[in-house]
Amino acid sequence: MDAIRVKQILSSSADIQVQYNGASVWINGLNEDGKTATVHLRGPLEERSTVEISELTEA
Template sequence: MDATRIKQILSSSADIEVTYNGASVWIDMLNEDGKTATVHLRGPLEERSTVEITELQEI
């Protein structure tokens, strides 16, 4: 995925499914470097991770 698409997803009111290593995640923000994003797993756990945006996949 690229930074432009992540910005579109973040500004969208739609529920757009995104996965990281096969797990469904929410994108919290695109980081300032434009190459990483902060995400957390969908569900009760709120643990956040910083991941390379190229590893995110839109379903």
């Protein structure tokens, strides 16, 4: 995935399925470097991680 698509997903009102290493995640925001994003797993846990956007895929 690239930074433009991450921004599109963040601004969309649709529920767009995104995966990181096979796990379904929510994107919380694109980081200032434009290469990483803050995400958390879908579900009750709110633990956030910073990941390379190149490793995110749409399901």
